[in-house]
Amino acid sequence: MAEAPTLDPWARLRAATRARIGLGGAGDALPLREVLGFQMAHALARDAVHAPLDVAALEAALHPHPVLRARSMAPDRGTYLRRPDLGRRLQEMEEPPAGPFDVAFVLADGLSATAVQRHAAPVLHACLARLPGWRVAPAVIATEGRVALGDEIGARLGARLVAVLIGERPGLSVPDSLGIYLTFDPRPGRRDSERNCISNIHAVGGLSPEPAAAKLAWLMREALTRKLTGTGLKDDTDPAALAAPAPPPGP
Template identity: 70%
Template sequence: MAGWDRLRMATRARIGLGRAGDALALRDVLAFQMAHAAARDAVHAALELEALAADLAPLAFVAVHSAAPDRATYLRRPDLGRRLPPEEAAKLPAGEHDIAFILADGLSATAVQRHAPALLRAALARLRPYRVAPLVVARQARVALGDAIGAALGARLCVMLIGERPGLSVADSLGVYVTYAPRPGRADAERNCISNIHGQGGLGYEVAADKLAWLAREALTRQLTGVGLKEEMTPLLPG
């Protein structure tokens, strides 16, 4: 096996590309254009609520919307994606909940559509002893929108499953953000993140759910998340 072939097996990065004269080979140019188109499509895609409801059944959800009225505004104004309008907050039933799960389109509704239902089910199976708030689906949402949603629900812990920024290797990568005592104004340093969850060599649902369940239990026990909570799970690989 050639050296470049061996390296390509270890990464999805475009390395050691061939040439046709003084240019890239046509197959590599077309593959790059296809990946770029997939990333653009993921950024602009809308979350299909009916399809998501079918995939989540029998689980029901409350749908809310950030202060960004449409996708174009959402992409230009990140600050609006972090705000929950009062009329949207009024849809959320307040209570005494341990964990609030939020499914948010983020920058890849495609990732949420494909991966969030399976990951959510796996996580719920591991967190049955806890009081879970009604499921929320948020559109035109940034990560910080979960703080306002979690606070409105009265949840001790907010878990947001959100589409990550697409790249030229993966356009449907899902991320998870865990925040203890959610409220508007929380900083990113006060969250824990699990990223790169997808079906193309990324983190699998079961492993991601194990990590999420560990973080949730420790966060509720220690009453913190972020830089003060370091993952201490048993390593997935020997050594």
């Protein structure tokens, strides 16, 4: 008499998460499909870290919003990965127009150029649609950039706020996650505790561009009202407020 099939006790949990749980076994090893799946995820994460940003394609995707180009002091990808400090310092930037501006957007490759290539332009366009009357600087595409690079760029542009859209460190489930870091009164020396972060912006199971842009616009409005970002600005977003455009900021 054949034995009744054993129900998989992990099936419901696996359906609720992208984490690798209850993978099973084949003798003393993992099943081949799990080994191959892990190797594929690892390869995608490595590719995301090392892939160069296609600046021309990103600039085209941002049209008609004007764009400036910049780069950090890291001369290449290998140096960027070994020397995070160089990715925080500005080497060169195209000459900006006269400010001041209410906000500047910096699109930096970070640790996943793939994320910036796929998600930064949709997020920026969705956010701009919520900022009628705001003085918005040209978007700055920065290569080999870390989050703090936005402080120097924002200061050079004369912006009251800087929002850095940057590729987050890839994981073994999501290689193309975008993060946004918002800083009031940007200038070199700002601490991470003086920023607000919106993370996990990606297509499968993450935050999509529209809600990410709505949350960013709300934070921007509150930052200028309260004249701060970071630990002093809590994300107690009113859902009704997210649906409305951010009013033009005061002086």
